[in-house]
Amino acid sequence: MRIEINGAPIFFDVVGSKLRVEGPRMVERPTMLVLHGGPGFDHATMRPYFDRFADTHQVIYLDHHGNGRSGGDDPSGWNLAQWGDDIHDFCTALEIEKPVVYGLSFGGMVAMSYGARHPEAPSKLVFSSTAGRMDLPATYAMMARLGGPAAARVAEDFWSAPSPEHVAAYLEVCMPLYNPTPPDPDANSRSIMRTEVMFHFIEHAQLTMDLLPGLAAVRCSALVLAGGLDPITPVPCSEAIFGALPAGVGELVVFPEAGHGIHRAEPERAEAVLRRFLS
Numbered sequence: 669m670r671i672e673i674n675g676a677p678i679f680f681d682v683v684g685s686k687l688r689v690e691g692p693r694m695v696e697r698p699t700m701l702v703l704h705g706g707p708g709f710d711h712a713t714m715r716p717y718f719d720r721f722a723d724t725h726q727v728i729y730l731d732h733h734g735n736g737r738s739g740g741d742d743p744s745g746w747n748l749a750q751w752g753d754d755i756h757d758f759c760t761a762l763e764i765e766k767p768v769v770y771g772l773s774f775g776g777m778v779a780m781s782y783g784a785r786h787p788e789a790p791s792k793l794v795f796s797s798t799a800g801r802m803d804l805p806a807t808y809a810m811m812a813r814l815g816g817p818a819a820a821r822v823a824e825d826f827w828s829a830p831s832p833e834h835v836a837a838y839l840e841v842c843m844p845l846y847n848p849t850p851p852d853p854d855a856n857s858r859s860i861m862r863t864e865v866m867f868h869f870i871e872h873a874q875l876t877m878d879l880l881p882g883l884a885a886v887r888c889s890a891l892v893l894a895g896g897l898d899p900i901t902p903v904p905c906s907e908a909i910f911g912a913l914p915a916g917v918g919e920l921v922v923f924p925e926a927g928h929g930i931h932r933a934e935p936e937r938a939e940a941v942l943r944r945f946l947s
Contacts, residue, residue, distance in 0.1 A: 669681065670738070670739075671758070671762065673757050673761060674733070674750065675745075676733045676738060676739045676740030676745065678730055678733065678739075678754065679711075679736060679738045680729060680730040680731070680758070681728070681729045681730075682726065682727070682728050683718075683719045683722040683726075684726045686699065686726045697724065698725050698726070698767070698768060699725060699726045699727075699728060700721060700726070700727050700767065700769075701729075701730065701759075701767050702728070702729050702770050702772075703732070703755070703770065703771040703779055704729070704732070704735070704736075705773030706775075706865070706866060707734070707869045708735060708861055708864070708865035708869075709735060709859055709862075710731045710735060710737060710859055710861075711729035711730060711736060712736075712858045712859045712860070713859055714729060714772065715729065717932075718770070721942070721943075721946070724943075724947075725768065725946070728764075730758065731860075732754065732775075732778065734865050735865060736860045737860065746869060746872075747872070747873060748781040748873060748879070749781060749785070751778040751781060752778055752780075752782040752783075752785050752786070753782075753785060753786075755769065755778065755779075755782040755786075766790065766791035767789075767790055768791055768792045768793075769783070769792070769793050769794070770796065771794065771795060771796065771798060772798070772929060773797050773798050773928065774798070774869075776796055776797065776798025777798055777799070777877070779793055779794070779798075780800055780883060780909070781879065783882075783885070784886065785882070787886055787887045788887070791888055792945065792946070793888060793889070793890040793891070794891045794893065794942070795893070795906070796892075796893040796929070796931075797895055797906075797929050797930060798906075799908075799909070800908060800909050801877065801905070802875060802877070802905070803902060803905050804827055806904045806905070807823060807827070807900055808823055810898070810899035810902050811842060811899045813899075814897065815842070818841065819841050819845060822834075822838055822841045825837070825838075826838040827870075827875070830867055830871060842899070845899050846899065846928040846929075847895075847897075847926075847927035847929065847933055848927050849932055880908060880909065883909065883912040883914075886913055887914075887917070889918075889945070890913055890917055890918045891918075891919050891941075891945045892906050892909050892910045892913075892921070893938070893941070894906035894920065894921070894922045895926035895927045895928060895929070895930050895933065896922055896923060896924035896926065897924075897925065897926060897933075898926070898927050898928045901928065906920060906922070919945070921941055923937065
């Protein structure tokens, strides 16, 4: 399904009903928005894992503006302010009140933008394997730990000068280090990747962004999830997010044996932690 938000058709898919039948009543259930990583990817990278939460929530996946199946080919709309406002306006258009918003990696950056710009809107926020400000020295150190000096050099080449030439080596050498568990062999086949959005974001925003000051505006409960073996948004990034949240709002949970996307390496524990937070 698509709905036009801020001039772009936004693709979304729904798992689970909004209303649950309870005898003579129709009971409304909370909505959880699942925000994919990237940018330039689509929501397929989040499926089917988060479908399981449809037993308690209406789960909505969407492809961000300019990503996946969504429209928005003007690069002027490929920025965190736009992406954060899109989440708010998407919920307004569909009359979704007080959603839970789960953001993974780049999706967590969007969730931070949304929570800072619209602090009254969400009921809960989850920032998973993400960063409010990149910590490249920590990234290079973790790449070296996991893949040796050669991996650290490839990572530094890519992040110092993002380009199609450097991305091939990065995908071959560094991406396999993101997670200690083997990836889903079908994940790439079913995903859409728009590298032009990725390069634009890295060059114009990611290396200089600082979302941390905006987190002072967050008013709802926020769960920060980190993988102890995550080389791209290492634990210091999550600690910085937790430290930037108002006192009493945030909770930080580190999964020591997980990489980027804690649900991939430790699915059962990740589910248990998230269900406790959601309840």
